[in-house]
Amino acid sequence: MHLKGKHALVTGGGTGIGLGIAQALATAGAEVTITGRRLEVLEEQAGNGLHALQMDVADEASVVDGVASAIAARGPVQICVPNAGVAEGRALHKTDMSFWRHMMGINVDGAFLTIRECLKSMHTTDWGRVIAISSIAGLRGLPGAACYSASKHAMIGIIKSLAADHAAKPYTFNALCPAYxxxxxxxxxxxxxxxxxxxxxxxxxxxxxxxxxxxxxVTVAEVVEAAMFLCGENSGSMNGQAIQVSGGEM
Known part of the structure; x- marks a missing residue:
């Protein structure tokens, strides 16, 4: 229960990697706000330390209001997990602006807005963790998925810059980069x-x-274990990293 008293917020927390991380954080004692666009999916998982919050990460007002309501209910966010994302391949010459903006709006804008709003409260505390869920595509080009790869590279850029900004402070910023x-x-x-x-x-x-x-x-549990290490007692020197959970991808 080493995270007892901590408030975590996980976007896309109703399914998959987000849900797995949220459940592990709750088991470790945290009160966890899980967000997503489909409230019914979130409410199915609520309880045992998980709290459902309908929020669209691509909508600034939704993120601002949603994070504020979570903070009002459970206190400053000390663990922020920008996980919500879309993954779809399309050849660049067949990519229109609607497809491009949709993916960037969720994967990049969503991560930016979520981190920005959570940091406002995290900065009032003496400990914090931001763990962005990027992808192996954020470290190399993924064939047939230039838009997706660009969005995941951007997430890592945000994380590395924030780590540099906070290097001497009690907050760390890392990205997990799973393969399939x-x-x-x-x-x-x-x-x-x-x-x-x-x-x-x-x-x-x-x-x-x-x-x-x-x-x-890769299993969800393998990604969850990496996230939980970054919230552990001896993780303070792990900062600004893009950590591969990819079965040996180089």
Missing amino acids: VETEIITRNVESIKQRTGLDEVKARELMVGANPHGRL
Whole structure:
């Protein structure tokens, strides 16, 4: 219960990686605000230290008001996990501004707004952690996904700059960069690959599994463990890092 008394906020906290991290933080004693656009999904997970908050990270007013209400209810945010994101591939020459802005609006603007609003309260405390969920695509170019790769690179840029700004302060800023993880995003990507390429479901899934060097999908639990280390008692010198959870990707 080393996080007892801490307030954590996890965007996209109703499913997948976000939910896994939120549950682990609650088990460690934190009161955790989980946010997302689908309130019914969040409310299904609420309880046992998890508190549902409907919030659209791409909408500035929604983030400002949402984070403020969470702070009013549970105190300053000391653990901020900008996790909400969209993942979809599209060739750059087929990418229109609507697709580009939608992805940037959630992956980049959403992370920026969430961190900005949480930092205002974190700065009133003597300890804080920001853990952004980026991707292996934030460290290298992902074929057929220039827009997605650009958005995940941008998240890491934000994190590294914040780490430099706060190097001598009791707050750390890190990004987790998973390879393909066993979540519902994989299911959606399988359908997208099938439509774009004509491959069947098995072969479409094999494309993602085969992209991970260890020949399997990363588990949510493996990403959660990395996040929990960054909230641990001896994590203060881990700052400004883009940590791969990718099965040996170089």
